[in-house]
Amino acid sequence: MELIVNNVEETLEIGRKIGEKANSGDIFCLIGDLGTGKTHITKGIAKGLNVSDNITSPTFNIVNEYDSGRLKLYHFDVYRVNDPDEIYAIGFDEYIFSDGVSIIEWANYIEELIPEEYLLIKIEKQLHLGDNVRKIILESFGKRYNYIKEI
Structure with a gap:
């Protein structure tokens, strides 16, 4: 599924819809260049999960944990992970x-560690349409994510 968003608010809204439908054990793999909106979509997912905490990118921590929502949220940023052993060391x-x-920003950096079932969320800038326009591609790997058809 491909969606075009024109601003941050629309990105947050798509994330919120995903979060509302998310189930225990879901894994969302985010891929996109710097500044495409990976953390914004994560904030939307957190809102859909009713997480009340302020969501920030765990760039230096690798993972932030939030337990104020209807499900626990684990937000990974593996941009600075140089070796898969680093991610195993934190109990991935x-x-x-x-x-x-689990939401994994820069999931393409640790492809070999990702389970077979996950939801890929790829975000691409669409500069030819405007500075803030993004294409969000949702691709389900496994039947558990069939709910994205309702987004």
């Missing part, structure tokens, strides 16, 4: 195979 498997929802 324990997070993504838990009852929480």
Whole structure:
């Protein structure tokens, strides 16, 4: 599925819709260049999960945990991960195979660690349409994410 958004608010809204439909154990893999809106869509997903905390990118921590919503949220940023062992050292498997929802920014950096079932959220700038216009591609790997058809 491909969606065009014209501003940050529309990006947040798509994230919110995903978060409202998210289930325990869901894994969302975000891919996109710097400044495309990966953290904004994460904020929207958190809102859809009723997370009340302020969502920030865990650039230096690798993972931020939020437990104020209807499901626990694990927000990974693996941009600075140089070796898959780094991600294992923080207990990556324990997070993504838990009852929480995992969001992984820069998931393409750790492709070999991603389980077979996940929702790919790819965000691309569409500068030919305007500075803030983005194409959001949602691709389901596994049947558990069939709910994206309702977004």
